[in-house]
Amino acid sequence: MTRTKTRKAATVSPTMRCAIYTRKSTEDGLEQEFNSLDAQREAGENYIRSQVNEGWEIIPDGYDDGGFTGGNMDRPALQRLMADIEAGKVDCVVVYKVDRLSRSLLDFARLMEVFDRQRVSFVSVTQQFNTASSMGRLVLNVLLSFAQFEREIISERTRDKIAAARRKGKWVGGMPLLGYDVDPRGSRLVVNDDEAVRVRTIFDLYLQHQSLITVIREIDDRGWVNKRWVTKKGIERGGKPFTKTSLHKLLTNVTYLGKVRYKDEVHEGEHEAIIDPDVWQQVQTLMQRNGRTGGAEVRNKFGALLKGLLRCVACDSAMTPTHATKNGNKRYRYYVCCHAQKRGWQNCPSPSIPATEIERFVVDQIHCIGRDPDLIRETLTQVREQAQSQLVELEAEQASLERELARWAAEIRDVVAHVGPGDEDSPAVARLADLQERTRTAERRATEIREQIRAITARTIDQSEVAAAMAKFDPVWKALTPREQARIIELLVERVDYDGERGKVAVTFHPDGIRNFGDEFVTAEDAA
The missing domain is CATH 3.40.50.1390 (Resolvase, N-terminal catalytic domain)
Structure with a gap:
């Protein structure tokens, strides 16, 4: 089996x-x-x-x-x-x-x-x-x-x-701001003196030009960029050129007032302010008036000579031109306080003023400069004070640039010492190229500053020059169109302060306004 x-x-x-x-x-x-x-x-x-x-x-x-x-x-x-x-x-x-x-x-x-x-x-x-x-x-x-x-x-x-920390005024992180550094010992902002000078200058430039695009051109000419910082891993961030958006954010950031924002709330911060509250408020008023464009050139349909120059002293607000039509076709022009427009006429002691009256007053003041020796001396004093203010600003920027150049030069020496043959594609070589480009830009700006300081120092205008330039104001003025007249006023006058409560008007002239007027118009007339 x-x-x-x-x-x-x-x-x-x-x-x-x-x-x-x-x-x-x-x-x-x-x-x-x-x-x-x-x-x-x-x-x-x-x-x-x-x-x-x-x-x-x-x-x-x-x-x-x-x-x-x-x-x-x-x-x-x-x-x-x-x-x-x-x-x-x-x-x-x-x-x-x-x-x-x-x-x-x-x-x-x-x-x-x-x-x-x-x-x-x-x-x-x-x-x-x-x-x-x-x-x-x-x-x-x-x-x-x-x-x-x-x-x-x-x-x-x-x-x-985050909300609790913000309400206590603490810095709770985010991208660093131009003008401040983050204290490595804690979540606190400390002022970067060199960058703070730039921030103040940017605010002043906007007050002067009232246009984001114009300020960006000025910033680009100076070689200024947004905040640069280094991450914990040693990676450099930021340093991009300003745009309308980034400049608008800078000019409206309450951090520069020494405050912190949480949603719609604003609280006192632990850090030091960079911008004076009066300057801040003036910039915000202009930004609101100009809209998000930040001051793009707008139409001046009826030739308002003081558009963008006239301010209400009582409200610390701009005054804008407007008009009313009566009897069918007769137009009456006025300047009205922007604060009164938004908050009610009862909030301003002088909500409006006839345009012809205030414009004639300012033009008469310009006429009188060349005829009154006391007014010439007063104008010269004002011009020299403004020139001195410009010199202080330029010298502060020059000192800041010199510190940056010294710091970059030391870093360049350190990088060069560690770069050897075959390192052409290493991060150190890329860093070296970046430092050299920054140095070239800063040196170019330093040269421009030295030229500006030299020009301001050498450009001492005397009484005879003021008299000669303003003596030809009348014939030049009468030959101009309303649009050209508005440009002349803007060339000569920095701002006009109207105090309706006291019945006073103060005219502030540009430091170089009289000389520029003489160079541009008087010389052209002589050549003709």
Whole structure:
């Protein structure tokens, strides 16, 4: 009798191709040799190896998102993983915890739809479940709901903490501001003296030109850029040229008043103010009047000679030209206080003044300059005081530039000492090129400042020059169109202050107005 031995066929498990997905919300610590992403991946690999008898194998491609939030699906590695799932390259997705894949219940539901459609399983290593069973799906939804709840609670606490800190006047982070540095010992702003000079000059330039575009041209000519700073990792940020948007933000930032803003609230800050409150208010008034354009040239339809020059002393507000038509076609022109327009006429002691009357007064003052020796002396005193103010500003900027040039020169020497053959493409060489470009720009601006200082110093105007220039004001004035007359007034006059409560008008002349008038118009007339 022959005995037959039968063998049972070995069962071969189907292959389960497993992709490991890892995520970390911040970049902190990612530069370490073994970081959080490595730890998550190692846990996933160990779990997959424990299931090798079930046919599980690791897909060698890494799906790692370092420095990406789980609150949305805008993550490069996740998008790559989803593309591989759609292409049929993945059978199972393994994560360390559920919230590594997503912290949003809605996003997770969308991911699960794709997984179901492609017959892809989902496994969480630490929570020990997978979506192959209905119980796994239930546990998954419960865990994800708690993960989203935790995220929302953390967000609320963070917002409350920021709000409380702001209300106490503390600096709670963000991009550094031109004019300030962040104290490394704490969350506090400290004044950067060199940059503070630039900020004050930018405010003064806007008061002078009342146009964002014009101020940007001035800033570009001086080689000034937005705040430069170095991150904790040593990466330099900022330093971009000003735009209308960035200049508008600078001119309307309450931080320069020594305050902090939280939403619509403004609170006293712990840091020192850079801008005088009066200067700040004047700039805000002009910005509101000019709109978001910040002073783009507007039409002067009826030839208002004092448009942009006349101010109401009582309200510290600009006065704008307007008109009324009576008896069908007779037009009456006025200047009205912008504050009175917005807050009510009862808030201003002099809400309006006839345009012809105030314009004639200012023109008469200009006429009188060349005829009255006392007025000439008074005008010269005013011009010299303004010239001295310009010199102080230029000398402060010059000193700031010299400090920057010295600092950059020292850094250039240090970089050069560490650059050797074959380092042409190294970051040090790129840094050296950047420093050299900054130095060239600063030296060019320093040369311009020296020329301006020399010109102001040499440009001493005397009484005879004032008399000679203003003696020809009458014939030149009468030959001009209303638009040209408005330009002459703007050339000569810096501002006109109207005090309706006391019945006084003060005219402030440009430091170089009389000389420029003589150069531009008197010389042209003589040549003709």
